[in-house]
Structures are given as C-alpha cells and as structure tokens.
Amino acid sequence: MMALQSEIEWRGKRVFELVERHLEPLFSKAGLHQRLMVLSMRDEQLKARLFRLVAVLPSLRTSAEVVEHLREYLTDTRDGFAPFVRGGVCLAALAPWLSAGAVRWGVSEMARRFIAGKNPRDLVKTLRKRWAKNIAFTVDLLGEAVLSERDANDYAARCVELLEALARETRGWTDPLGKNSGLFPVVNLSVKISALYSQMDPSAPSDAIAHLAPKLRPILRRAQELGAFVNFDMESYDHKNITLELFKTLFTELEFKDWPHAGIVIQAYLRDSEADLRDLIEWGRVRGTRFAVRLVKGAYWDYETIKSQQNDWDCPVFLQKPESDANFEALTRLLFENGSAVTAAFGSHNVRSIAQAQALADELGIDRSRFEFQLLYGMAGPIKRALVELGYRVREYCPFGELLPGMAYLVRRLLENTSNEGFLRAKFAENISEEELLRDPRELISADAASPLGSPTQATAQDRRYQNDASLRAQRGDIFKNSPLVNFVYKDNQEKMQSALREVRKRFGEKYPLVIGGEKVWTDQLTPSVNPSAPDEIVGYGSEAGIAEAERAVEAARAAFGRWSRTPVEERAHLLERAADILERRRYDLSAVEVFEVGKPWKEADADIREAIDFCRFYAHEMRRFGRPKLTQQVPGEESYHHYWPRGVAFVIAPWNFPIAILCGMASAAVVTGNAVIMKPSEQSIICGAMLMQVFEEAGVPPGVLNFLSGRGSVIGAYLVDHKDVDLIAFTGSREVGLRIWQSAGVTHPGQRELKHVICEMGGKNAMIVDADADLGEAVGYSIYSAFGYQGQKCSALSRLILLEENYDRVMERLIPAAASLRVGNPEEPGIMVGPVIDEAAYRRILDYIEIGKKEATLAYQAKEVPPHGYFIPPTIFTDVKPNMRIAREEIFGPVLSVMKVRDLDEALEVANGTDYALTGGFFSRSPANIERVKAQLEAGNVYINRSCTGAIVGRHPFGGFKMSGGGTKAGGEDYLLHFLVPRVVTENTSRLGLVPEKTPEYRAEFLWPKPK
C-alpha cells in the first residue's frame, strides 16, 4: 500500500512539474472572467450575486435593462460590497449602451472559454486545433430545459445531425497514440438522457424507458454506421436508475449487443456507485461485449444535498469531499481489475485522482493506450498538456451551442472553479502545497461524519420525536422536523406502492360505519364511493348519517368534552403523535386509497399523507407551547397567567381534494386543544375519512372525543352548523358553502352557550406573474405543474398566468408544447400528472366553463386524447383572457388555465390583485427590485417567488388566504391552534402583609382540577 502511495506521489509531482512549465493562472485570460473569479473567491455573498447576474444577462434585451440589473445586484450597501464594484456600476449608468455592451461582451467571452463553439463550423475549428495537440473530443449539445416532447425530438434530431457533421469533418483523422485505437473512435458524442423525454419521472422507469429507447435507437444506429462512440452522461440522482436501466436494456438488444462503442458515467460521489458499477460489470460480462465507463465524482453535489435536505431524504452523496475522492480511487481499481470487460475513462482535474489511476494502471500492468483521461473544455489546460506529454490519452468534453442555453453550464463551471473544496481552486488559486494535494484521501475522512448518520438529513423518526420534545425555548424551525416524502427513485418504494394498490383493490366494496361515542354505527343508507378513473368501480360504501345520528354525535361529543378538556396537554399531544406514527406505518396503504378514491397521482397522494403526519406532530408540538400558562408581566406581589381553554364541541367539515390531510389537520387541531370533535369527510372521500378514523381509534382516542359522521352536507352539515351545542366550525371547501356557514353561525339559537367560532378556508383564483427577465424554463415548468398537477384541483392551483407582453410569445411558444406533453391517465399508473376530476358533477361543470371560455376568449390549446372512460378533462389553455371574463374571475377547479397579457408589472399586479380571492400567488423574475415589490404588493395569503404556487409544507409554509379565500387562518402555522381556543387570564394577589414571593416563574403548571394522578 505504501509503495502505491509513493508511486502516486511521484507521478503527481511529475504532473505538477510539467504543469509548472506551462503554468497559467486558473483563470488564464485577463479581463472580466479573471476579475469575477477573484472577487467571488473573496466573498461568498458577492459570488452568489455575481453568478446570478451572469445567468440572467443573456436574457436581457436592452442596455437599460442590463444597467438596471447591474445596479440591483451589485450596489446593495447592506452587504458591504467593495466600493469599486459600486463605483463601477455608477459609472456604467452614465453610458448604458457602452457599459451594457462591455458587460455582454465580457460574459460571452467568458462563455467562449467553456463552450467549444456556437455553430458547427466554430466547433470543428476548435476540435481540429485540439486534435493537432493530441487532444480528442466528446461533444455535448447544450440546450434549454426540455419541457416538451417537441424539445426532446428536436434534441434527438440535433444529435443525429451532429454525429453526421462530425463524421464528415473528421474523416482521415488518426488516433493520437496509434495503439488500441479500435477502442476509441474519433467521433464521440455525449448524450443527456433527460433531454430526450420531457416527462421522465423516477417513479415510472418503465414509462421512461418506453419513451427514451425509441428516441435513442436512431441515434445509436447512425453512430454505429458512422463508426462513432456514444456516451450516456449522468445527471441528477433522480435520473440515475433510469439511465442505468436504459443503458442495459438498449445494449442488450440484438442490434446493439455486439457494439462496443457505448459508454456510461458512474458518479463516485454517490453512495450507491460501487454497487452500480459492480452490477454494470456483471451485466457487461453476460452481454459479452466491451463497453466503457467514464468515472467522475459528480457535478450535482450542491443540488443533491439541498434537495435531500428540503425533502428530508437520505442524502445520496457523500458529505465529505475526501469520501468522494477515496471512492473515486476505489472505483478506479475496480475498473482496471475488470479491464477485460470495460474500458475506463477518468473524468477529473484532480492531480491526486489522476496520479492514482496512473500508478494503479502500472501496478496492474495496463497499457496507457487502453484507458483515457477526460477533462472539460476550457479548464485545467496545463494538466491536459502534461498528460499528453506523458503519453496518456486525453479527451476533452466539449459543450456546443448558443450562449443562452449554455448559461446553466457556464455557471456550473464557474461554481466548480471557485468551489471551496475543489482541487483547481486549491492548486491554482490558493497554492496549497503539492504534498497536501497528493495526500491519501482516506486519511482525511473524519470518523464522525463518515457514517451515514453523519448526515443532517438522516435523523431517524425517533430522533425527530425526541427533538419535538425539546426545550420550549428553542427556535421552532429547529425543533420541528417534517416527515420525509417517499422517494420514488427507489425501486423498493415503487414496489411497496404497487403492492399497496393491489391490496386496496382487494378491499373494494367494503362497508364503513359511522363512529359515535366510540361505537360503530351502521345505518340503512349506504353511500357508494366510486373511482373517478373508472366510475363503475366502487371503492367502498360509507354509512350515511341522518339527523338522528348527528344529534347522537353532538350528545356524545358534549359528554366527552368535560373530561377531555381537563386531560393534560401532554396526554393530548401524545395521542396525536401516536396517530402520526400509525399514519406513517400505513402510509402506502392510505396513499393507495387516495389514488382510487380521489384520483391522486402517487406523489400527490404521498404528499397528502405526509401532510397529515406533519399536522399531527406539529400541532402536538404547538400545543405543548400553548398548553402552559404563561406569566404576562413580572410584577412584585401579583401574578397573572395567560392561558387557554378549549371552546367545546367542534364540527369539522373537510373537502375531498386533500382527503386525509385537511380532515386530519382540522380534526387533530381541535382534538389536541381539548375540544370534542365531530368530523365529517366530504361525500366524495368517505373511505379516506373512515381510514383516518381508524387511525385515531388505534391511537386510542377516548370515546366521544372524535366522532366520525359521514353524510350529506345539505342534511347533517346544515343541521350541525345551526346546532346550539356546536361551538366551533372548522370548514375547508367552496366559497358558496363557506359563506353560508359564516352567515348561519352568526345566528344565536335558544340555549346556545357560546358565540360560534368559524374557521373558514375557501378557494382561490390564483395568479402567477412572469417578469420580462424570468428564467422561462423555470417559469413554464412550474406554471404547468401548478396549473395541471392533480388536474388543477388544489385550492392553491394556478388558474391565471399573467405574462408581460415583452415575453408573451416566448412563453407561449414553450407553454403549449409543454402542456401537450403531459401524461393524462389513470393515476394508478406511476408518473401520471393529470388524472380524472373528482366526479361527474365536477366533470360537467368544468366542461361548461370550457364552453364559456371558448365564447369569451381564445382556445389556445386543448389535449386531444384523454382516456375514454372516467372523468378525464383534457388540459386546456385559453389566451386573450381579460380580467372581467368569467373564466378569469370564477373558480373552475379543474385543468383549465387562463393566460393574460399585460403591458408591465404595474398592470400585472393590478390584474393579479383584481379578484375576490387572495389565496396563493406567484412571481417569476430575476430582478431583485421587482421581486421585493411583488413580495410587498401581491394580495395572497401565500406568495411564492420563482417556484410553483402549490405544495405548502406544514410549519414551513403556513397555509391559508384572506378576502374571499378565507378568514385569515394559517393551517400548519404557529397561530393556528389559537382559533380552537379561548384565552383566559388568572390573576392572584401574592402579597401577604407586605411579604412578596421572589421572582414569579415564567411558566406554571396547567390549571387542572381534579389534578391528574
């Protein structure tokens, strides 16, 4: 082992020696690029702003816009930017056209460093020059985010054209080493798999492969005919399994089985990478034909860590840089040891990683012509030259295309060059010693963080619970942890969901009772709940309550209230936590019920169960906070404690669109605050309601504290709202019903003890504004999801897309094909985005609105094909929509999007705010000033910037609107429970004959009598 280390050091030093001979600074060309790099390495804040600015520049059309963005990004004195930066920007404002021109020129120059050409002629010129220096190439086609099948087909066609052009232009080029050249064709294309299918979904690998394979076959055939090589690049983790599977599927097919010129990437920063590589090698051996692997560390480290933190997922990448380095070395060995089956390429700029591969190849007797080093175009020039001089194969990865689509690539390279942990910065900017740079990475792994539990995102459920019990004084955001979403990237999870769907199907047709005072109650009347994807399928039957059962439920609740209201907070909180655990355990089962009963796609169903779990844990936590009487002021001789009492009997009325989450959220809030509850699910989601009741029963809810009453809103709903013994009504649903409840609850009935309190959450007519400088890929992608995800049936869904006229054509050009590419179908199948609407009445109502839209506005798009049975509405887009039209004012609650064109941001805000509703709203922009303005002025309870306007998370995005969207409550927020409570203050004169106790404690025990044993 020691010998290998010495060998690595020796080889590394040799590379460094040669690097010194042709030394160039990391950022060779003087000018904007160099200055940008130097500045950004000094100041992380400034770096973020500079790189964001670089990303937006190509989409700005006028000089004034460029100067305005310079000012907005760089003159914020709060961050204390260098005075010369501010000075420069002020100067720029004096001659906008000149300075804007200079900035644009600087950015294109910078892009040119990393992009090998913007047209085939430029590209070939570059490649020829590099070939003359014995540097081979692989070309990567840059493109904008692929949002539609049109974009994907276009990418596939460009790949074939590029292969042909390269084959034509490189005719006669000979192998730089003249040895083992059969392994390394001259023409080499790197393909981005995600660019070939716009609807790639990790939960649906079969669908992805079924769409990707037919697009790839013509590319591979042409490559075969032309004697070229095709490499599958590896992207983010959610595409990894599909890419590997696709590779194996295609290259096992008869026509490609004997073709050796296919390669794939393995990312050593992934914890899975060794298992994946072993699996590939085994597959390759069975296949019997050589293939290639490009080993890299991986380009998406920040993205993967952020994404897993946001979703509370296990982090798929190593968290310590030396872990990735050490794994790279271990996989290098694995590749060499299997050199008879696989050709290795090492994609790294790290001299230690490179030297280890060299030393190992020698140790194992592998000729240097049998593998290659691959480096990125525009980076690490001296290392490439050194490797060529040492007689190794060197291939450059050459991105090709226009600047605008290339910006994401450019920014990734800038980040890589300036990354704190990166080799290039360490060597070329920070002059770290060679010895340090060549150290064995295994020595640098710190023991604590090496274990998978080192990840901050990998706290177990138990840890989380423990944290939930932590000090009341700690910051709430630090204590409460959301339940992780199911990650359908994993096959195991996909199988669990499939199996749950099969199991739930077996239970179709079962009957579910009411639960009153802890007893199961059956009535003569049974309500069938049907599958909206296949209305002849009955998911189950709910017993239908009438007035008699409603009355019984009130009595049961009233009887249970006294005791429950005096039950210690801790016990009540524990009940919710037990319910959360059961929900977690039954997660797949409950999601499957939602898929069948309300037509939720897999991920949406899982998110609903996650939200229910979060509500239980969050409200348990919040109740501990509210549950302890709190001293109002520290005054000698007197103590006043502010605390809360429950209101009494709560009637919870929930909708079908979040059939478990919303019902659970309102019911659990009412229960934990000490109220006794009657919960009524929607008539369309009785089975989900019954499931939730089962969960609470299993959790041990005392009889009468939670009663389950399914039945018709017009009968039992109206009766209970007016009931003198109902003290609180928590409603989520339509505006029409909500306003009726609001009004009825205002009437006081004989014998009524309390003023009825109403928590009322209603719909929205949500708007998204797209600014002139928005990232259109993001704006279109998120708008499509916000408008058509769960068929537009979320109250937060986007229904009005407001486009600045400057951008209008460009957005529409991408929006319509993106809508046309959506997968509409039965959500039992994974990866479906648009399923059926809830029932026939909704189906007819939405179709009526579409007819209204056709008369009022212009039908710009409507899907042609939807499944023939079931309540499927084709995704529909209207343009030329004006604010006074019905489709712009009334809630449609289906997959119908109205697009409105406006002059500027003033008008956009006026239109966005010009409705009766104020639930959610969104804005896409890269102008810091405009973003601030919209944050301040958009009338919505939840304002989302540069993201979708749906998908609120408990605790993180307290949810609810105002105006006609609701009474201003925020479900999942820190003040929500207060709506279920009445405040009370108890004051005691504590001085006796002038004697006063010492300092009064800030919190005291609950006022409970009789005291709990």
Ligand SMILES: Cc1cc2nc3c(=O)[nH]c(=O)nc-3n(C[C@H](O)[C@H](O)[C@H](O)COP(=O)(O)OP(=O)(O)OC[C@H]3O[C@@H](n4cnc5c(N)ncnc54)[C@H](O)[C@@H]3O)c2cc1C
């Ligand atoms: C020719 C070529 C093709 C490539 N193709 C792909 C591809 O298809 N897919 C892809 O994903 N990448 C690809 N890459 C890799 C990627 O673009 C980066 O260039 C590469 O990861 C940088 O590694 P390095 O060995 O040059 O530098 P180093 O500085 O040694 O390593 C930097 C890398 O270490 C990892 N890292 C950083 N911080 C941490 C941390 N805290 N914990 C753990 N790991 C950390 C990251 O992967 C980071 O990129 C390719 C690279 C090259 C040269």
